[in-house]
Amino acid sequence: MTLHKYLNPSILAQLQGLELKARLVVEGTVSGKHRSPFKGFSVEFAEHKSYYPGDDIRYIDWKLYAKTNKFFIKQFDEDTNLKTYILLDMSGSMNFGTEMNNKSEFGKFLTVALSYLMLAQRDSVGLLTFTHKIGAYIPPRNTMDHLHYIVTMLEQSTCSGSTGIAKALHYLANKIKRRGLIIIISDLIDRQQNVLSHLRYLHTMKHEIIVLHLVHPDELTLPYKGTVQFTHPERQDNLTTLPDRIRKNYSSRIQSFIEAYEQNCIHEGIDYHRIMTDNSLEDTVLRFIAKRKRY
Amino acid sequence: MFFLNFWYFWFIPLCAVPFLLNLWKRRRTISVAFPYFSFLMESQIRNVAFFKILNLLLLILRIACIFLLIVFMARPIVRHASATGGAHTELPTVFILDNSLSMSVPFEQSSPFKESQVQIEQDILSFNRDTPCAFITMNEFGNLMIVESRGIPERLLNALKNTAPVPYKFDIHRSIQAADIFLKNLPDSPKNIFLYTDNQKSNWVNTDPIYLHRTHTLRFVSPDTLAGAGGIGWIGISDTPSITIQSKRSSINPVIQNFGSDEPIEYICTFSIDNESVANTYEKSAPNSTSNIVLQYKAPLDKKFLKACFSFNYPDFSIDNRLFAVIPVYPMPRLFIAGDDTSALYLENALHLYFSDSGASAVPPIYRISTDQAPAVSINATDIVFYCASAPNTSPPDWIKRIAANGTAITVFYQPDNVSVHHPSTSIGSINFAHPLFASYTLMGREAFEDITCSPHSGSLFLSDISQRIPLLTTLKDTPFMEELNFYSGRFFILYTDAAGITSNLVLSNIFLPLLHTLIDYSLTLSSHPPSYFTRNIGSKINIEDDKPFSVFWNQHNGESYTLHSVFMSGKYRIDTFPVPAPGFYTLQKDAEESLFAFNIPAAEGDLHPLNSSAIQERFPDNPPVFSLLEEHSEKNLGWGKLGALQLLAFLCIAASLLELIIANTGG
Incomplete structure (x- = not known):
């Protein structure tokens, strides 16, 4: 039931057939998807699939060909070494927005969708939730049952506390032994330079990093009228003001903040995506995949 | 200061609307847990106290805007101190406005009616609020109506504003009597009647002399548009302890009045017998001239008396313009x-x-x-x-x-x-x-x-x-x-x-x-x-006369007597007098009754010698009457009038609105 919440039939229909393509060469052995630097690496047989032109002929099951006069490719349980780590921000600032476009909910949906995609192409997916401290950590696995663990974990997670992206990145850097794909889903409300320095560090460790910056549209436009009492979601501070009178000033600040992240990430070779939570999840994932396919 | 449209102050509660809106906005202040709180803090240049003061200023301005607008709509009148200084302004006064159609004849972009309205308004404005006043005119049905001030002169001004010329003959006689009745109930002190009329002769015909027991000043005002041609008919006054007759360009006029203009009167007289029109004529009466209506018709042989009806296409008689008369029919001559x-x-x-x-x-x-x-x-x-x-x-x-x-x-x-x-x-x-x-x-x-x-x-x-x-x-x-x-x-x-x-x-x-x-x-x-x-039965031109012609004798102080004949004219009868050279008091004798006769006319031909002031005073040894010309009205009596007040209010209203706009769109 819980999985159906995040992966309903319409989303699944959209996600079927899509592939996440790692831009970097990872230490995988799976044929066709990821170019692996290691040779002759093989694990337990899993199943056959029909041969299509372009498939590596080394994995053709000749015995089966002799019996059936058809080409089949042998597939194995661990046919790739790509490990994806999804870091999901569960701080208090993520709990913004209505039920439809709540940032944390959107992040959870996004996490499940991406996990499904990775698992569908036999990649391993792990999850790390964090606030100002490390939350739950699920090591990468490549079975579909693993998705249930991820979903269960997400269901149990609630937003609270401040944001500690650097701490989470530091924790992950210590955990990962081989190069992998790190997807950060967060609103990035943290000390910007600290976050960027940790991202830069992970990048130098040859990890591919994808930053999915969740932004609620209200955070850009500040559409409130009249007198509004703003409170800090992670502290007890509050501010009573007239949004009409600070909108212009605020907009310039938030734009420069977001653009600074974007510019720095591009400069460091980090894949940065601004995700607006008022868009549908399907559109967001499709747009993300399409963008990735260009590489 | 007082207000012409005082009832607009019933809208004063509207001033509370901005205040209520402000309260409502305060109560519905929303609370938002905002992720980028630090940016909000950095964006807030002014502190909250500044905005509170700014909002308070805006609130005051909005309330002021509404209040000024209401005051503007109420038409404030600011009276100059000197305007209340006149002796006559303290006296109970009745304003009578003749609103027959003849008063609305255009003259130099105005009309006697409009001029009278302006003059009456100025008079009322110059009065103290507590001075008992009344306003008499005809309503839309031709009936006389009387509006009393009762301490609220705006009543008179509103009635004056809502008055319009109506197609009925104005009964000056009855209106003055109504004014006298109003004054009767007031304390025994000098009282005024101001009568604004173009004074058509038809207003006075077939009226008895008016007895004014309680009136001390009777002012006939012919509006300026009647300059040179305005005329006061005649009025009998008696048993008055003291009376002042004031007039302005008014006269006893021996001729048909042409609404005060120099143009001739044009009207059509139709003569009908048994509801059948048998003759009509087009008549054009030149200014200051007498016209007899002449009709041609054939009367039936078998009738000794004809019940005839004359209809006149004439401004004052456009509704009921019939004059019933009995014309005798007699044997033919030899x-x-x-x-x-x-x-x-x-x-x-x-x-x-x-x-x-x-x-x-x-x-x-x-x-x-x-x-x-x-x-x-x-x-x-x-x-x-x-x-x-x-x-x-x-x-x-x-x-x-x-x-x-x-x-x-x-x-x-x-x-x-x-x-x-x-x-x-x-x-x-x-x-x-x-x-x-x-x-x-x-x-x-x-x-x-x-x-x-x-x-x-x-x-x-x-x-x-x-x-x-x-x-x-x-x-x-x-x-x-x-x-x-x-x-x-x-x-x-x-x-x-x-x-x-x-x-x-x-x-x-x-x-x-x-x-x-x-x-x-x-x-x-x-x-x-x-x-x-x-x-009449041979068919020819005839002079039409009513069945009851009458004449009165005019007795001068020196003992000379003149006969005044009634002559048919466009209304009914009028007294056909001869020109009188100067204002004065005369006696009018009719049916063995003698009454005082007062008039004032410009110099004209004639040999009638009016009473001089000493002769008048001899007739009233105890309380001699005063004859004076009407003082000219002028704008200066109004001082800082309604126009200035309205302009100032409009300016304040616009200034407050602009200030509100500027403040509301800046700051922060």
Whole structure:
């Protein structure tokens, strides 16, 4: 039931057939998807699939060909070494927005969708939730049952506390032994330079990093009228003001903040995506995949 | 300061709307847990206290805007201190506004009605609020209405503003009586009546003298648009302890008023019998002139009295413009032709010929008598006599004198003794078109008589006892050719020609028979004849008179007496007076009653001598009346008037709105 919440039939229909393509060469052995630097690496047989032109002929099951006069490719349980780590921000600032476009909910949906995609192409997916401290950590696995663990974990997670992206990145850097794909889903409300320095560090460790910056549209436009009492979601501070009178000033600040992240990430070779939570999840994932396919 | 539209202050609670909105906005302050809180803090340049002060200022400005708007709509009036200083302004006053249609006649981009409205408004504004005042005018149904101030002069001003000219005759008599009744209930102190009217004569006809027991000042105001032509009718005043008559360009006017303009009055008079129109005429009365309405019709033979109705297309009578009258119908006259020569024979044939072709419903009997038989013939005042004197004669026969003195009209064809009989040597030089006999030739002018030749004469008087001689036709050599002579109560019409066409071709011309007809008709309408003399059944021109004409005697202080005759005019009756040279008090005697008569007119021709001030004071030794001219109204009395107050309010309102806009769109 819980999985159906995040992966309903319409989303699944959209996600079927899509592939996440790692831009970097990872230490995988799976044929066709990821170019692996290691040779002759093989694990337990899993199943056959029909041969299509372009498939590596080394994995053709000749015995089966002799019996059936058809080409089949042998597939194995661990046919790739790509490990994806999804870091999901569960701080208090993520709990913004209505039920439809709540940032944390959107992040959870996004996490499940991406996990499904990775698992569908036999990649391993792990999850790390964090606030100002490390939350739950699920090591990468490549079975579909693993998705249930991820979903269960997400269901149990609630937003609270401040944001500690650097701490989470530091924790992950210590955990990962081989190069992998790190997807950060967060609103990035943290000390910007600290976050960027940790991202830069992970990048130098040859990890591919994808930053999915969740932004609620209200955070850009500040559409409130009249007198509004703003409170800090992670502290007890509050501010009573007239949004009409600070909108212009605020907009310039938030734009420069977001653009600074974007510019720095591009400069460091980090894949940065601004995700607006008022868009549908399907559109967001499709747009993300399409963008990735260009590489 | 007071307000013309005081009821607008019922909207004062609207001033609370901005305050309530402010409270409502405060109560619905929302609380938002905002992720980028630090940016909000950095964006907030001004502190919250600043915005609170700013909001308070905006709130005050919005309330001020609404309040100023309400005050503006209420039309404030700021009265200058000097405006209340006038002695008369403290007196209870009744304003009477004549709102008949004649007051709305345009004049130099205004009208008497509009001018009166302005003047009354200024008067009211100059009064103290507590001064008892009333306003009297006609409502839309033509009924008099009275509005009392009761300490709120805005009532009068609103009633004044809502008053419009109505198509009814304004009953000044009743309005003044109503004003007097209003003043009756007030404490015994001097009281005023200000009457604004163009004062058509029709307002005063058939009204008794007005008795004002409680009025101390009666002011007749002819608006400026009536300059030079405004007129006060007449009013009888008596039993008044002290009274001041004020007037401005007003007069007792002996002529038909033309709404104060110099243009002539134009109206159509329709005469109907038993709801059937039998005659109508178009009348044009020149300014300062008297008009008698003349109609042509044929009356039925079988009626002794006609119930007739006259309708006038006249501004003051556009709704009920009927005047019912009873016209007597009497037997036809007899025509007698006295003479022994061919002139008489010729005249008899001419009359027979004329009446046979006239189409008249009845032809009067025509009798020819010789001069020898004439004294024996019974001729009464209702008959008409044509007398042909063929030989020079300086004195008429006794029978002619006798019947003329009895009131009979006599037309004489008289051959001068010193002219060359067969050689007419001159023609008609001038025609008296003002006379009813020749009024119908006015449009044709002298051309109607240019073919007439006649013989001049040095003529001797036909009669020695004539009281008045009116030339009707005069030759080019300035000798009379036709005259009207008043002889006691009778009338002679002398034609210096024979009836056979020897000394003049008049009787042979095509104008002779119509002239003869007109002469007969005119003879019937002579005022010297008793009413029973008149007949209408031969169809002709008549002067219409009502069934109850009346006259009064005007007694001057010096003992001289004049008779004032009632004359029919566009309304009903009016008193036809003669011009009076100066303002003053006079006595008016009617039906053995004598009353004081007050008027004021500009200098005009006439020989009536008014009472001077000392004579007036002699009549009121205890409390002598005061005669004064009305003071000119001027804008300066208003001081800082409503216009200035409205402008200031409008400016403040706009300034407050602009300030609110500026503050609301800046700051922060």
